[in-house]
Amino acid sequence: MGREFLGLFDEWADSYDDSVAGIDPQYKDVFENYDIILSRVAKCAFGNILEFGAGTGNLSKKLMESGYQVTGIEPSAAMRKKASLKLPSLSFLEGDFINFPTPAEPVHTIASSFAFHHLTDSEKEEAVIQYAELLQPMGKIVFADTLFETDDHKEFAINKAQNQEFMDLAEDLQREYYTTLSEMERIFKVNGFHVTFEQMNDFAWLIIAVKK
Numbered sequence: 001m002g003r004e005f006l007g008l009f010d011e012w013a014d015s016y017d018d019s020v021a022g023i024d025p026q027y028k029d030v031f032e033n034y035d036i037i038l039s040r041v042a043k044c045a046f047g048n049i050l051e052f053g054a055g056t057g058n059l060s061k062k063l064m065e066s067g068y069q070v071t072g073i074e075p076s077a078a079m080r081k082k083a084s085l086k087l088p089s090l091s092f093l094e095g096d097f098i099n100f101p102t103p104a105e106p107v108h109t110i111a112s113s114f115a116f117h118h119l120t121d122s123e124k125e126e127a128v129i130q131y132a133e134l135l136q137p138m139g140k141i142v143f144a145d146t147l148f149e150t151d152d153h154k155e156f157a158i159n160k161a162q163n164q165e166f167m168d169l170a171e172d173l174q175r176e177y178y179t180t181l182s183e184m185e186r187i188f189k190v191n192g193f194h195v196t197f198e199q200m201n202d203f204a205w206l207i208i209a210v211k212k
Ligand SMILES: C[S@@+](CC[C@H](N)C(=O)[O-])C[C@H]1O[C@@H](n2cnc3c(N)ncnc32)[C@H](O)[C@@H]1O
Pocket: 001, 002, 003, 004, 005, 006, 009, 020, 052, 053, 054, 055, 056, 057, 058, 059, 073, 074, 075, 076, 079, 095, 096, 097, 098, 112, 113, 114, 115, 118, 119
């Protein structure tokens, strides 16, 4: 589910780490403070961690260095290959936010960075319902992702990208399922989580949801 963008990621795998380093001007602001953002996610995590959309393994590395047991779930074979080369001791399994292998161990934290927007809002809710079942009591969901305060803020970002002639970014913002803070808050609250948000750059927010 939500795998309609996979072709893009198979193609992007080789140059993805350059993009997050700010080399691509179109995505410079999206990935501003990338390293700090991943470190914040790692700092908020605990216990056994299931990470979705692991990509080239950059968040997985931070989580592993913090001493956690990490299993990465990633639908793109090219991305899994990159991540496995970077972190040979970690498991990167084929799966997505909704369809993934049942973890062998209890899960305390579900983590992800820059990936949850691949799901529509109803798929996001479907995923959160599953995570509420899967997580241990007081378990956490810690996600970093692009969110907008309102639909008007999203429209403003699209117009700004078009005016800067950042057409890849403008199309991306229209094509994928970037949602609003209020919708994200609703999804977590109605499914039994206490949720807080912290802005990390013009696009990315840290989302911390604790199972009540
Ligand atoms: C922008 S990259 C983020 C990678 C990494 N987490 C990071 O912070 O650099 C998005 C990742 O989500 C993966 N992805 C795409 N659709 C997905 C889905 N439905 N479920 C889980 N991951 C997905 C992509 O293959 C890609 O590796």
